Amino acid sequence: MSELIWLIPLLPLIGFIVNGLGRNAFSKGMIGALGxxxxxxxxxCSCILFSEVYQSRQAGQAGVIEQHLFDWISVGHLxxxxxxxxxxxxxxxxxxxxxxxxxxxIYSIGYMxxxxxxxxxxxxxxxxxxxMLLLVLGSNYLVMFIGWEGVGLCSYLLIGFWYKNTSYxxxxxxxxxxxxxxxxxxxxxxxxxxGTFGSLEFSTVFAGAKNFAVGDIAVVSITILLFxxxxxxxxxxxxxxxxxxxxxxxTPVSALIHAATMVTAGIYMIARSNVLFVLSPITLQLISIIxxxxxxxxxxxxxxxxxxxxxxxxxxxxxxxxxxxxxxxGAFTGAFFHVLTHAFFKALLFxxxxxxxxxxxxxxxxxxxxxxxxxxxxxxxxMLIGTxxxxxxxxxxxxxxxxxxxxxxxxxxxxLWGFGFLGALMTAFYMFRMLFMxxxxxxxxxxxxKHHLHESPKSMTIPLMVLAVLSVIGGAINLPGALGGNHWLxxxxxxxxxxxxxxxxxxxxxxxxxxxMLMAVSVVGVLIMVGLAYNVYxxxxxxxxxxxxxxxxxxxxxxxxxxxxxxYDAVVVRPINWLSTFFGQVVDQRGIDGIVNGAGKATxxxxxxxxxxxxxNVGFYLLMMVIGVIAIFVYGFLSL
Amino acid sequence: xxxxxxxxxxxxxxxxxxxxxxxxxxxxxxxxxRRNVIIIMMSIELMLNAVNLLLAAFSVxxxxxxxxxxVFFIMALAAAEVAVxxxxxxxxxxxxxSVDIDSLNKLRW
Numbered sequence: 001m002s003e004l005i006w007l008i009p010l011l012p013l014i015g016f017i018v019n020g021l022g023r024n025a026f027s028k029g030m031i032g033a034l035g036x037x038x039x040x041x042x043x044x045c046s047c048i049l050f051s052e053v054y055q056s057r058q059a060g061q062a063g064v065i066e067q068h069l070f071d072w073i074s075v076g077h078l079x080x081x082x083x084x085x086x087x088x089x090x091x092x093x094x095x096x097x098x099x100x101x102x103x104x105x106i107y108s109i110g111y112m113x114x115x116x117x118x119x120x121x122x123x124x125x126x127x128x129x130x131x132m133l134l135l136v137l138g139s140n141y142l143v144m145f146i147g148w149e150g151v152g153l154c155s156y157l158l159i160g161f162w163y164k165n166t167s168y169x170x171x172x173x174x175x176x177x178x179x180x181x182x183x184x185x186x187x188x189x190x191x192x193x194x195g196t197f198g199s200l201e202f203s204t205v206f207a208g209a210k211n212f213a214v215g216d217i218a219v220v221s222i223t224i225l226l227f228x229x230x231x232x233x234x235x236x237x238x239x240x241x242x243x244x245x246x247x248x249x250x251t252p253v254s255a256l257i258h259a260a261t262m263v264t265a266g267i268y269m270i271a272r273s274n275v276l277f278v279l280s281p282i283t284l285q286l287i288s289i290i291x292x293x294x295x296x297x298x299x300x301x302x303x304x305x306x307x308x309x310x311x312x313x314x315x316x317x318x319x320x321x322x323x324x325x326x327x328x329x330g331a332f333t334g335a336f337f338h339v340l341t342h343a344f345f346k347a348l349l350f351x352x353x354x355x356x357x358x359x360x361x362x363x364x365x366x367x368x369x370x371x372x373x374x375x376x377x378x379x380x381x382x383m384l385i386g387t388x389x390x391x392x393x394x395x396x397x398x399x400x401x402x403x404x405x406x407x408x409x410x411x412x413x414x415x416l417w418g419f420g421f422l423g424a425l426m427t428a429f430y431m432f433r434m435l436f437m438x439x440x441x442x443x444x445x446x447x448x449x450k451h452h453l454h455e456s457p458k459s460m461t462i463p464l465m466v467l468a469v470l471s472v473i474g475g476a477i478n479l480p481g482a483l484g485g486n487h488w489l490x491x492x493x494x495x496x497x498x499x500x501x502x503x504x505x506x507x508x509x510x511x512x513x514x515x516x517m518l519m520a521v522s523v524v525g526v527l528i529m530v531g532l533a534y535n536v537y538x539x540x541x542x543x544x545x546x547x548x549x550x551x552x553x554x555x556x557x558x559x560x561x562x563x564x565x566x567x568y569d570a571v572v573v574r575p576i577n578w579l580s581t582f583f584g585q586v587v588d589q590r591g592i593d594g595i596v597n598g599a600g601k602a603t604x605x606x607x608x609x610x611x612x613x614x615x616x617n618v619g620f621y622l623l624m625m626v627i628g629v630i631a632i633f634v635y636g637f638l639s640l
Numbered sequence: 641x642x643x644x645x646x647x648x649x650x651x652x653x654x655x656x657x658x659x660x661x662x663x664x665x666x667x668x669x670x671x672x673x674r675r676n677v678i679i680i681m682m683s684i685e686l687m688l689n690a691v692n693l694l695l696a697a698f699s700v701x702x703x704x705x706x707x708x709x710x711v712f713f714i715m716a717l718a719a720a721e722v723a724v725x726x727x728x729x730x731x732x733x734x735x736x737x738s739v740d741i742d743s744l745n746k747l748r749w
Contacts, residue, residue: 616748618741622671622680 002052002065005084008045008094009133011038015126023119032109035122039105039129043098046091053091054492062495063088066139073142080200085139089336089496093136093268096343100260101129103463107351108252110459111358121161121250128154132261136268140200141190144269148186148233151262152179158257159249168248175242182232182239189225196222206275206499214279214503223276223283230266235317236324237294241565243317247309251354254309259316259350260343267323267339271332274500278330288328288412292419295321297562299426303433304559306544307364308353311434315390316346318423322405325420330504331408332497333478333490338401340489341474345389345398348467352383355456355464356438361449366434367543368449370441375453378461380439382468387435389471391428392526394519397474403519404480410518411510421522428526432533440538482515648700656697664690677729677739681722688718 015038019031026034049065056063065086073080086094105125112121131154135147156179160172194200196218197208212219230236235243246258257263270277270287277283295318302314319342326335357364359376373380389396392403402424410417443450455461479485510518536542545551551559560566613624663686670683692711699707729739736743 614748616745618744619672619675626668626672 002049002067002086004045005049005065005067005086005137006069008042008049008098009130009137011042011045012126012129012133014038016123016130019119019126020123023123026119028113028118031119031122032105035126036102036105036109038126039098039102042129042133043095043102046094046098049086050091050095053086053088057088057492057495063091064495077198078194080140080142082143083139083201084137084143085202086137087496088493089268089271090136092336092340092493094133096340097129097132097136097261100343100347100467101125101132101256103466104252104256104260104347104351107255107354107460107463108250110457111252111354112250115250117161121158124154124157124161125252125256128158128257128262132265135265139202141193141202141205142200144272145186145190148229148265148269149183151257151265152176152183152233155179155246155257155262158253159246161249161253165248171242171245171248175246178239178242179232182229185225185228185232189222189229192218192222192225202272206273209275209279210499212279215281216279219276220280220282223273223280224286226269226273226276227283227287230270230324231290232266234263234266234320234324235294236266236320237290237297240294240298240317241561241568244310244313244561247307247313251309251350251357254313255347255350255354258313259346263316263320264323264339264343267320267327267335270324270327271336271496274332274497275503277327278500278503284328284330286328287324288409288416291321291324291328292416292423293321294318295325295423296419296426299423299430300558301561302430303426304544304555305430306366308356308366308369308434308438309350309364311366311430312346312349312353315349315427315431318427319346319390322402322420322423325409325416326405329405329408329412329416330500331405332500333487333493334401334404334408336493337478337489338405340477341389341397341401341471344467344474345386345396345471348382348386348464348471349390351460351464351467352379352386355379355460356383358456358460359453360445361452363445363449366437368445369438369443370445371439371443372453373439376439376455378455378464382461382464383435383439385468385471387431389474391431391530392424392522393428393530394523395472395475397471397476399523400475400478400480403522404478406522407480407510407515407518410514417518421525424522425525425529428529429533432530433537436533436537437543441541444543480515482512482519645700653697653701656694660690660694660697663687663693675740675742677732677741680741681725681729685718685722688714 015035019026019035023031053063053065056065066083067086068081068083070082071079072082105122108121108125112118115121128151131147131150133147135144135151138144138147153176156172156176159175160169163169163172190200193205197205199205199208209219232239243258243263247254249258277287298314298317298321302311302318305311305314319338323335323338323342326332326338355376356369356372356379359372359379360369363369385396389398392399394400406417406420406424409420443453476485478487478489481487557563667683667685667687667690670686671680674680674683692714695707695711695714699705699711732744733739
């Protein structure tokens with residue numbers, strides 16, 4: 001199997017080409033079956049690969065499989081190959097991408113059934129899977145960069161899937177532009193890595209990194225640039241505002257790209273480059289600060305949002321902040337563990353939200369929902385599981401991963417833990433607020449919506465159930481030692497992080513008693529917040545006011561997303577628009593056009609005057625000729 | 641023959657120059673002030689022949705026959721030019737019933 005790694009990304013690419021070309025010719029059933037089948041086969045291949053890596057790890061080896069396909073660029077000393085690397089880290093990512101990708105393909109067959117762009121949608125989804133697999137599998141930074149750019153492109157295409165709606169098309173543009181800012185950081189980092197290490201291969205770079213002292217300026221610059229790239233792709237401050245807008249895309253896209261896979265690419269990349277990041281403590285501190293700010297800001301915004309997908313989007317930004325917090329405090333396993341569990345429960349929540357939107361005939365405003373519990377039991381139960389998981393109530397998966405990050409944050413700096421804990425409280429509150437507003441109480445929509453209300457088809461509910469099961473048991477793969485677990489994931493990933501861990505000056509260990517106390521505090525806090533949400537939204541049946549209603553200062557800030565978009569608009573967008581208008585209307589129209597048109601006009605006017613010489617009078621011509629000859633003689637005589 | 645050559649050589653070159661200049665100027669003035677195309681062509685012949693005469697005079701002066709060779713070329717050229725020119729004038733006359741160059745002012749802006 002290890003010789004056939006190339007099959008894993010190739011299959012979705014074939015799916016993209018076939019579905020893309022035949023999108024108008026094939027039937028919907030065939031497109032859906034083909035699109036899902038290629039991802040399923042990729043998933044099966046990934047499972048086989050994973051088992052090989054697993055057996056290798058069981059045997060005490062590093063579990064690394066490399067496949068060199070061909071030399072791509074070979075100039076002088078510079079050799080860049082197209083090669084794939086499967087190690088414990090990428091093996092798990094492969095499973096997430098293809099596994100959840102497959103479930104979402106199945107779900108999309110039901111969700112997109114009525115859409116006229118069905119074939120196009122599946123082609124784009126397959127293309128996304130291809131690029132994501134390239135990103136994960138690449139064994140050097142350049143292949144990773146291709147995937148990195150490619151997923152950004154697919155994200156753009158899918159956010160703007162309903163491009164006829166101008167605001168959706170603008171959201172797509174915004175996502176693309178903000179991602180490009182981050183991508184520039186990645187590109188610069190690639191150049192710097194090439195200049196510093198002379199190679200882009202992970203193995204060479206990480207081996208070369210050992211020769212650098214901690215805090216070396218080259219490594220610091222590389223890591224900061226890589227982190228800028230990650231803030232773009234993984235929606236951290238200051239480049240996070242595209243992700244909530246990205247909810248303009250179809251819901252399966254939000255689940256796959258903007259929750260489970262693409263947005264975790266930044267975490268994957270930093271975890272992959274952990275050796276470099278450990279060498280730069282300043283960058284790690286920067287990551288921690290940005291991460292905790294993002295987590296708190298996004299959570300605070302999510303509390304007052306009324307669009308069900310917006311709540312989930314801000315929740316994603318907030319959870320990504322937790323993952324970066326894990327990276328920042330050196331808990332690479334914890335961060336990656338959270339990537340894994342978050343992929344389960346956030347995909348589940350988004351697909352559940354999609355199911356609700358589908359049942360409500362494209363209604364996304366939670367103020368018009370309520371009481372869906374009876375009409376959509378499967379969606380309700382699965383979303384309840386997802387909400388419990390993300391809120392961090394044991395024994396669901398989110399509890400373990402978030403707890404591991406928070407414990408590590410506590411060991412690094414109790415203040416970080418305090419802020420993280422605050423964010424966790426807000427998470428519990430807004431998630432249960434969303435759940436109660438949607439499913440409890442009485443129905444608040446129109447009669448037509450009530451009449452149409454139905455549980456989603458099997459193709460949509462089955463993925464929900466599978467993801468719900470994963471969200472429940474997902475935490476089991478890395479049970480903490482304090483709870484009698486064996487840190488399976490940490491041991492499995494050990495070789496990937498071994499070099500980085502060795503460089504961390506003093507590893508933090510917490511006493512079990514401290515860990516118990518932290519867990520107890522967070523569980524109690526979360527339960528109180530759930531009770532609070534229950535009290536407000538179920539017992540008192542409080543429904544958020546309309547858009548124009550007066551709000552308190554803090555609520556207003558949160559409702560308007562802290563005016564970040566307005567700030568960017570004023571600081572970046574409008575000056576650039578002004579500059580473009582200036583260049584367009586003044587420099588281009590007056591300056592450039594003036595020169596071009598002026599040249600034409602000058603020729604025209606000169607001709608207008610000079611043509612008067614051609615008066616048709618032969619005598620005049622003769623006179624001119626004689627004068628000319630005399631002039632030549634005079635000139636010749638004078639210049640003698 | 642020898643005496644003729646000697647007599648000719650006896651005339652100083654200045655006389656030739658002045659004489660030819662006068663004839664050439666008459667030609668130029670004729671071209672400029674006359675309106676009859678045939679007379680203009682005749683004036684052009686005057687200018688050509690003023691030059692021919694001067695070439696011949698210099699040729700004798702320097703004892704170099706290439707000047708006279710030039711004269712023959714110019715005469716051949718002038719014959720051709722007159723043939724073409726007269727043909728044009730005939731055509732003009734057939735169309736306009738006139739040989740006044742002021743009638744030839746159609747080619748203008």
